[in-house]
Every structure is written in C-alpha cells, then in structure tokens.
Amino acid sequence: MRRSATGRLRLAAVLTVASLGLLACGSDSGTETAEPAASSSAGGAESDVRVGLAYDVGGRGDRSFNDAAAAGLDQAKTELGVEGQELSPNAQGTDRGDNLRSLAEEGYNPIFAVGFAYAEELGTIATDFPETTFFIIDDSSVEAPNVKGLVFAEEQGSFLVGAAAALKSTTNSVGFIGGVQTPLLEKFEAGFVAGAKQVKPDIELQTAYLSQPPDFSGFGDPAAGQEAANGMFDAGADVIYAAAGGSGLGVFQSALANDALGIGVDSDQYESIGASNPELQPVILTSMLKRVDVAVFDALQAFVRRRGDPCRHDLRPRGRRRRLLHLRWPGRRHRRAARGAEGADRQRRDHGPQHAVADRSPRGRRTLPVRRPLR
Amino acid sequence: MTTTVEAPPGGAPERTSRVAAPLGRRVLLAVAAPLAAAVFALLVSSVALLASGNPPLEVYSKMLTDGTQLRSVLITINNAVPLYLAGVAVAIGFRMALFNIGVEGQYALAALLAASVGAAVQLPGALHIGLVLLVAIAVGASWAGVAAVLKVTRGVSEVISTILLNVIAAGIAAFLLAEHLQKRVEGSNNSATPPLPESARFPNLNGLLDGLGITAPQGTNLGGFVLVAIVVGVLYWVLVNRSLFGFEMKAVGINPFAARASGVHTKRTTVITLLLSGGVAGLVGLAQVLGTSYSYGLSFTAGLGFTGIGVALLGRNSPIGIAFAALLFAFLERSSSTLQFIDVPTEIYVIMQGAIVLSVVVAYEAVRRIAATQAERAVRHATEEIAA
CATH class of the missing domain: 3.40.50.2300 (Response regulator)
Structure with missing residues (x-):
C-alpha cells in the first residue's frame, strides 16, 4: 500500500x-x-x-x-x-x-x-x-x-503520537516498543495508549519492552528493536511508536521491510536517522520530542x-x-x-x-x- | 619438567652448568609475561590515545597524579570491592574448569532479595547485617545451584545454563521489583526497594582512617565492605591452597576421569564448587546495597558479573592477583572520570581494560609455550647425552 x-x-x-x-x-x-x-x-x-x-x-x-x-x-x-x-x-x-x-x-x-x-x-x-x-x-x-x-509530561506528547498512529493505521492495530521497562517509559506507553484509544476506542494495541532493569541495553540495541517490531507487524500492526533511544533504528528498518510506519522519539528522527539512513525517511511518520x-x-x-x-x-x-x-x-x-x-x-x-x-x-x-x- | 633434566644421576660439571642456564631463563620467563603484557597494553593504549588526538605521556601522568590523590584512592578501593568479589566468584569456577558466566544474574537476584528482606525486618546492628549477607549468599548459591543440578543430572554445560539463567534472573528481578518489592517515591522516576533501616547499613571505615592519621575528604568514605572482600579473599586462599577440597577441585578441573579414578566424587565437587561460586557472587551487589544506596533500584550497578570474568582472567585466579586486577580496573574506571577534564574520551578506559586483559592472557600463553618448548629441548638434549 x-x-x-x-x-x-x-x-x-x-x-x-x-x-x-x-x-x-x-x-x-x-x-x-x-x-x-x-x-x-x-x-x-x-x-x-x-x-x-x-x-x-x-x-x-x-x-x-x-x-x-x-x-x-x-x-x-x-x-x-x-x-x-x-x-x-x-x-x-x-x-x-x-x-x-x-x-x-x-x-x-x-x-x-x-x-x-x-x-x-x-x-x-x-x-x-x-x-x-x-x-x-x-x-x-x-x-x-x-x-x-x-x-x-512525556505522556502528553505520547498521547499526540498515539492519536497520530491510530489515525494513520489502516489495519486498526498499532504498537508501542519501549527501550527499558521503567516507570518513566511506562508514562510514554500510557500516553500513547490513551491517545490511540481516544481516536479509535476499538483499536488493537501491542506493547513490548526490549530489556528489563537494571539491564539498560534496550536503549541501544537496534537488533532487538527490529525483532520486536517484526513480531508486531506480523501480528497485524502497521504503525509502531519506538520510545527506545538507539534501538529505534531497528524498528524503522523493520517498518521499511514490512511496508509500515514508525514513530521516533527524543529528537526529530526523520532528520537525525535520515542523515545516515535516508532510505528510512519515508517510514518515519513523526517523532515525539521531549525537548x-x-x-x-x-x-x-x-x-x-x-x-x-x-x-x-x-x-x-x-x-x-x-x-x-x-x-x-x-x-x-x-x-x-x-x-x-x-x-x-x-x-x-x-x-x-x-x-x-x-x-x-x-x-x-x-x-x-x-x-x-x-x- | 625441569626435574626430568635434573633426574639423571651422576652430575658431570658440564651438565650442571647446562641445567643452571634453563633455571636462570626460567626466572626471566616468569618476569617476561607480566612485563611483555604491560608493554603491549601500554602500546595499544598509546596508539588509541594518539588516534583520538591525545598525547599519551600527558594522559598517563595525569592519570597518576589524579589517581594517587586520597579521594581517588578511596574511590578506587571502594569500586574494586565488588569487582574483587565478582572476580573471586568466577575464579572459584575456573579452578575446576567451570565457567560460571551466571555471576551477573546471581548477584542481581541476591541483591534484590537481600535488600528486600533487610528492609522488611528489624534486628540489632550486627545481626541485621548478618541476615542480609546470609540471604544474599543463599540466593546467589541457590541460583548457581540450578546450573549445578542441571550439569550433574542432565549433563547440561554450565556455560549454556548460566547464560540462560542470567536472562531468567533479570526477568524475575525486574518483575519482583516492579510488581511486589518496590516503594514508589513521589516525583521520582526511580523504582526501588524501601530503604534499609539504619541498623542494616554497613559502617564505613573512616574511623579507622582517622586512627591512621588520614582524614577522608568530605563526602568520600572508605566503605566497610572492603573487610568482607578481604575475608572472602583469605577464605578463597585457604580453600585453593590449604584444603583437601581445593585439591580435589583442581584435580577434577585438570582431568575429571583421572580424578574419579582416584576416588574423587566429581559430581559432588562440581555442585559444591558452583554453590561456593554462586555464594560469593551473591555478595557482589551488597557493597552498593549496604554501603551506598541502601536499596535495590533502577540505578543498581549491572554488568559486574561480566567484568568479573576479565578480573579473574587478569588475576590468573590467584587471591592476590585478583585483588591487583580489581584495583587496576577500578583505577582505570576512576581515571576515565578524571581524564574527561582534559577532554580524553571516556571510552579510552574500555580500550585500556580490553588491551590489558588480552595482552595478559596472550603473554602468559606465549610464555607458557616458550617455556614448554625449551623444557622439551632440554629433555631431548639430556636424553641424547645419556644415550651417547
């Protein structure tokens, strides 16, 4: 599509x-x-x-x-x-x-x-x-x-990208990938889920975290991000919010391979990832900037x-x-x-x-x- | 090996001199390994420094001047304590050729449960600390025990099982912390166990320093846990050098079949060794829990189990060697922090650590081979002479 x-x-x-x-x-x-x-x-x-x-x-x-x-x-x-x-x-x-x-x-x-x-x-x-x-x-x-x-208020920006994800989803299914399961990242997740449900109350949501504390590798593991995203895309999602630092790269790569979309975090990843991987720009829907x-x-x-x-x-x-x-x-x-x-x-x-x-x-x-x- | 050379009776003066020469060379060889390792490590580090645009000599002198300040010395000792315990935990396994990669999971789980138990009970000082230590040792040992049971009953390699148990331990620890054991603080993004009461906190040794006429700089302590590390080191030395069990461990490690043939209960030895290794591993995280943070939370230090493998390798499994290795690693770590003030990237210390471990392992192996070849040659010469 x-x-x-x-x-x-x-x-x-x-x-x-x-x-x-x-x-x-x-x-x-x-x-x-x-x-x-x-x-x-x-x-x-x-x-x-x-x-x-x-x-x-x-x-x-x-x-x-x-x-x-x-x-x-x-x-x-x-x-x-x-x-x-x-x-x-x-x-x-x-x-x-x-x-x-x-x-x-x-x-x-x-x-x-x-x-x-x-x-x-x-x-x-x-x-x-x-x-x-x-x-x-x-x-x-x-x-x-x-x-x-x-x-x-990470949850507020995440709410917006949650709404965006839900609006762009044609399969009525979106996903959230967090880097490490900490209370802070759960705020991102809560906002995203609330935003998506606000727009489409019946939307299907998948969530995953790449590592568990005190292992913080989930913020810098593109391979794990790619694998988690592959699983979500296989299960029907077509937009994934990657609140996972450096692991987001893998999510976008998976999105490219699956003809789907990804949402970045922390910096405008359309620009920052696009600088080194221009082929990924078309799949980066937007980014949630915490500033x-x-x-x-x-x-x-x-x-x-x-x-x-x-x-x-x-x-x-x-x-x-x-x-x-x-x-x-x-x-x-x-x-x-x-x-x-x-x-x-x-x-x-x-x-x-x-x-x-x-x-x-x-x-x-x-x-x-x-x-x-x-x- | 050289004893074979000396064995033939009837010492002609000519032969004695030839035997003496390899002896001298042997001393040389013994010094050669650490020396070659040091030179090689310095060389690699210098190249890395030059490549990143920093003058090596200036960096080394800054490391020395900063590293010998009292604050740095205390921080180095404090940071060396968990590294030492992790190193000993790994080395106990190495002694009988068991590769306990599971120290990582063992100490995380042990620290979490020990911190929770410590916060949940009220006991007078020494008993409270004793209970926390005991819980940590028990948890670490039982987690390693899973790998031990798998190994002796099912023949599962401990390398595989301990790696996988690390993953499971990380999951269990995260789940327990998030769902059951944490106490959230308003306005904090941390999630941690409730703080330990005063009675469970390990006293620092600043009083001892004062007695020696040294005043610890503001905000820096000599952590009391260094005593635990020393006790563990002494026990480890007794175990490997002065106990029957230590000898059996070594025997099983070198040749399990020969050991079994000569009456060593190899399965029991394996289980006990892994339990000991896991027990020591359980203590790794307590220096932080009992000494500085007083809780197990998201900022709990991970990765010491893997660093411990490097420490054990560098220390060549000897109690003193591991202490030096742990201090060296902690010193480099401290340097990475102070060197940033002269704009040396922090990654340099990782390169130095790697270079040191690699060069030590390679140098000792190279020297061992040279020594073996020489011994062989000496034997051949001697036998040829006898034949003639």
Missing part, C-alpha cells in the same frame, strides 16, 4: 508544532523578559558562568536523550556565552555520584545531572555544596533548596539572567500556567520589585522544585486521562 506523502507531511507538521510547544515553561518570563534590564543583561554572549553537565550512561553521542541535553548546553554556549564541562559515567554507571562531586569541587555552577539515576546521590552532594545550584532531569524527588528538578535541550537551555538562561524558574515541561498553554503560578506565589513580582535583584536571587534559590505546581494541579491531571499501562 502506498501512503500519501502530503498527508504524512501535514501530520508531521502539526505534530512538530505541537512538540515545540512542549516548552510551556519560563514561568513569568513572558512579562519579565520584556523589562529593559533583563534584555540588556541577556543579550551579550559573555558570561562567567561555568556549567557542569553529568550525562547518564551513554554520554554525548547517543543520538537520543544525552545528546538532547548536550544540544541545550551547546546552544547556551553560543547564545549565553557560558563555559561547559561535560562528564560521562562509565558503562556500569558506578561513578555517577563521583562525577557530580568532581564537578562541584572544581567549582562548576550550575551543575546538571542528566537522568533520574542521579537522584540517589544528589541529595547528599547538594547538602555538601549548598552554594551550587543543581538541576536534575527527570526527577523531582530530591528535597534540597539548591536542587531543581526538570520534569516533563530536554530546551529544558537545559531554559534552566541555564534562567540561571544566567538570575530570574525565572525552570519547571515541568508540558503542552499546557502559557496563559494558564501564569495564572497557576500567581496562585502559588501571590504578589511575587511585587515583592521582587521591592527587594531588588539580590532578593529575587535569594528567592529563586529558596523556591525548591517549582514543577510541583503543575504536577499537583487538578488541571494537569484532567488534561490527560491516565490509564493503566497494558501488559
């Missing part, structure tokens, strides 16, 4: 726009960046901020999660003029905590911990270095005044400008978020104006993880009908 190229493109365009909207963050920056003081301090590409970035296993070059964080840092280097030091853990990840500590000791500030696996050790390290600001991606459980969690790069850049921008807060990144429109924030901290801008920049800085540090606002709001829960993940 032949698919209409224009239809695919139109859908892709819609989804790309949607995923770019994932960054509905920046809190009150909408009004405040307009202030003359802010624009003058932010415009120059000179800064004495030295950023430390500790990747999760895989490091820079994984064409997925870590690379997205790296892209955020690179953007900050050129646009904000910050300096950066990156560290990757060893293959077993035994030196995550040591790396974080080394960065703090060398005086890097702020420091990014890329991945929830850092949460365990970040608590004590943050207490040992109270003057350093830490950002941790994918976690909001660390309770420390100088730790901020950057979390994402870790935007989160990293945004957090850095907020840090350099000494204003604003990074927060939970989701698809919520900006206006509503601002209202939520005002509910939480009434008169905040007022106080900041009275205290001056220094007070604002202290306030920024004292806030703690702000994403909690979005997390706990009844609205956030209502946007998405969360369903039990299929097994």
Whole structure:
C-alpha cells in the first residue's frame, strides 16, 4: 500500500508544532523578559558562568536523550556565552555520584545531572555544596533548596503520537516498543495508549519492552528493536511508536521491510536517522520530542539572567500556567520589585522544585486521562 | 619438567652448568609475561590515545597524579570491592574448569532479595547485617545451584545454563521489583526497594582512617565492605591452597576421569564448587546495597558479573592477583572520570581494560609455550647425552 506523502507531511507538521510547544515553561518570563534590564543583561554572549553537565550512561553521542541535553548546553554556549564541562559515567554507571562531586569541587555552577539515576546521590552532594545550584532531569524527588528538578509530561506528547498512529493505521492495530521497562517509559506507553484509544476506542494495541532493569541495553540495541517490531507487524500492526533511544533504528528498518510506519522519539528522527539512513525517511511518520535541550537551555538562561524558574515541561498553554503560578506565589513580582535583584536571587534559590505546581494541579491531571499501562 | 633434566644421576660439571642456564631463563620467563603484557597494553593504549588526538605521556601522568590523590584512592578501593568479589566468584569456577558466566544474574537476584528482606525486618546492628549477607549468599548459591543440578543430572554445560539463567534472573528481578518489592517515591522516576533501616547499613571505615592519621575528604568514605572482600579473599586462599577440597577441585578441573579414578566424587565437587561460586557472587551487589544506596533500584550497578570474568582472567585466579586486577580496573574506571577534564574520551578506559586483559592472557600463553618448548629441548638434549 502506498501512503500519501502530503498527508504524512501535514501530520508531521502539526505534530512538530505541537512538540515545540512542549516548552510551556519560563514561568513569568513572558512579562519579565520584556523589562529593559533583563534584555540588556541577556543579550551579550559573555558570561562567567561555568556549567557542569553529568550525562547518564551513554554520554554525548547517543543520538537520543544525552545528546538532547548536550544540544541545550551547546546552544547556551553560543547564545549565553557560558563555559561547559561535560562528564560521562562509565558503562556500569558506578561513578555517577563521583562525577557530580568532581564537578562541584572544581567549582562548576550550575551543575546538571542528566537522568533520574542521579537522584540517589544528589541529595547528599547538594547538602555538601549548598552554594551550587543543581538541576536534575527527570526527577523531582530530591528535597534540597539548591536542587531543581526538570520534569516533563512525556505522556502528553505520547498521547499526540498515539492519536497520530491510530489515525494513520489502516489495519486498526498499532504498537508501542519501549527501550527499558521503567516507570518513566511506562508514562510514554500510557500516553500513547490513551491517545490511540481516544481516536479509535476499538483499536488493537501491542506493547513490548526490549530489556528489563537494571539491564539498560534496550536503549541501544537496534537488533532487538527490529525483532520486536517484526513480531508486531506480523501480528497485524502497521504503525509502531519506538520510545527506545538507539534501538529505534531497528524498528524503522523493520517498518521499511514490512511496508509500515514508525514513530521516533527524543529528537526529530526523520532528520537525525535520515542523515545516515535516508532510505528510512519515508517510514518515519513523526517523532515525539521531549525537548530536554530546551529544558537545559531554559534552566541555564534562567540561571544566567538570575530570574525565572525552570519547571515541568508540558503542552499546557502559557496563559494558564501564569495564572497557576500567581496562585502559588501571590504578589511575587511585587515583592521582587521591592527587594531588588539580590532578593529575587535569594528567592529563586529558596523556591525548591517549582514543577510541583503543575504536577499537583487538578488541571494537569484532567488534561490527560491516565490509564493503566497494558501488559 | 625441569626435574626430568635434573633426574639423571651422576652430575658431570658440564651438565650442571647446562641445567643452571634453563633455571636462570626460567626466572626471566616468569618476569617476561607480566612485563611483555604491560608493554603491549601500554602500546595499544598509546596508539588509541594518539588516534583520538591525545598525547599519551600527558594522559598517563595525569592519570597518576589524579589517581594517587586520597579521594581517588578511596574511590578506587571502594569500586574494586565488588569487582574483587565478582572476580573471586568466577575464579572459584575456573579452578575446576567451570565457567560460571551466571555471576551477573546471581548477584542481581541476591541483591534484590537481600535488600528486600533487610528492609522488611528489624534486628540489632550486627545481626541485621548478618541476615542480609546470609540471604544474599543463599540466593546467589541457590541460583548457581540450578546450573549445578542441571550439569550433574542432565549433563547440561554450565556455560549454556548460566547464560540462560542470567536472562531468567533479570526477568524475575525486574518483575519482583516492579510488581511486589518496590516503594514508589513521589516525583521520582526511580523504582526501588524501601530503604534499609539504619541498623542494616554497613559502617564505613573512616574511623579507622582517622586512627591512621588520614582524614577522608568530605563526602568520600572508605566503605566497610572492603573487610568482607578481604575475608572472602583469605577464605578463597585457604580453600585453593590449604584444603583437601581445593585439591580435589583442581584435580577434577585438570582431568575429571583421572580424578574419579582416584576416588574423587566429581559430581559432588562440581555442585559444591558452583554453590561456593554462586555464594560469593551473591555478595557482589551488597557493597552498593549496604554501603551506598541502601536499596535495590533502577540505578543498581549491572554488568559486574561480566567484568568479573576479565578480573579473574587478569588475576590468573590467584587471591592476590585478583585483588591487583580489581584495583587496576577500578583505577582505570576512576581515571576515565578524571581524564574527561582534559577532554580524553571516556571510552579510552574500555580500550585500556580490553588491551590489558588480552595482552595478559596472550603473554602468559606465549610464555607458557616458550617455556614448554625449551623444557622439551632440554629433555631431548639430556636424553641424547645419556644415550651417547
């Protein structure tokens, strides 16, 4: 069967726009960046901020999660003029905590911990270095005044690609392939399933994970991805969402062989995989972008400008978020104006993880009908 | 072999000198293997460094200066502990030519269940830790026991069965963690067992360091689990060098038929060896569970079982050798972290590890063959002389 190229493109365009909207963050920056003081301090590409970035296993070059964080840092280097030091853990990840500590000791500030696996050790390290600001991606459980969690509503973007998959399916059957079965990946799955069912309640769904923790090979095993996808295509699916990092390549290869479609994750894989495997481009329907790069850049921008807060990144429109924030901290801008920049800085540090606002709001829960993940 | 040369009676002075020469050469050969291995490994690493655009000498000196700082030394020792235990677990099997590739699954399952049991009970300090250790050893041993039973009753090669048991163990551990044993924390994407109570946490040895006049840098401890590793090392030494069972193991390993003919119960030896290997494997993950993370979760270190094979090979199955190998691996690991500050890619250490293991294995095998050829030649000369 032949698919209409224009239809695919139109859908892709819609989804790309949607995923770019994932960054509905920046809190009150909408009004405040307009202030003359802010624009003058932010415009120059000179800064004495030295950023430390500790990747999760895989490091820079994984064409997925870590690379997205790296892209955020690179953007900050050129646009904000910050300096950066990156560290990757060893293959077993035994030196995550040591790396974080080394960065703090060398005086890097702020420091990014890329991945929830850092949460365990970040608590004590943050207490040992109270003057350093830490950002941790994918976690909001660390309770420390100088730790901020950057979390994402993965289920919302996955909901959209779930809907897209269901709309494009002619066999009324779609599949989800996750890299490693962790709670984080189950959020992707839940969103995808909900999205597909929203569009076609009677759709058939298949799910599979490539490896089980603590074996994280499922994020870098294209052969396993291909095999799992082959099985799903054989069982009647014709669109598969591959939330599996580097293993997605195998899913797309299987899609090409089976005249079906695949959906990518984390970066625009139509471009990133297409660069090395152009023959796969026709089968990549779209990609769900979590925009870790935007989160990293945004957090850095907020840090350099000494204003604003990074927060939970989701698809919520900006206006509503601002209202939520005002509910939480009434008169905040007022106080900041009275205290001056220094007070604002202290306030920024004292806030703690702000994403909690979005997390706990009844609205956030209502946007998405969360369903039990299929097994 | 050389004893055969010395055996013929009636030592002419000329012959003594000829016997002495191979002896000197033998000493040379003994030093040659590690030396050749070191040179070759350095060579390969240097080529890799040059290829990635880093001056090798500068890198090596940075490794040395960073690696000898107190913090690095402590981290190296701490990271060497699980590697050492994994190495010993594999080496116990190697002693009787059993290839326990299942250390990986044995220690994951053992750590998960030990962490869960430890979190579920309340006991006074030493007893609590003792119980956790016991559970880990029992779980590791029983998982290895499955392979042992399959081997002695059905003749299933332990290589195949332990690899497959790894897969099953990974599945069981993931299932148990996700469905039964985890305790979710608000805002966290981790899934982990409930944290161990204070009484089950292994004390660190910073007090001991203070006694020696060394103050551990902030945030770095000398993990107490190093004591467990030392005890296991001593027991392993006693087992292989000073016990009848160790001798039987070796005998079965070299020639099972001859061993059985001379009265060794080979099946029982096989089972006990695999149980011991699995028991030690069970301890591998506890350095982390009892010493740093206090729970078994998604960030639990995987892959130590496979690294342990390299450690055992490098340490040539000797208790001291494995310790050096584990320390070397941990040192390289630590270096991979500090070297990133001078922009050396972290993958370099994997290349170095591989180069070292390969060159050691190749060098010892090469030296063994050279020694064998020389001994053969010496025997031939000696017999020719006697014949003449």
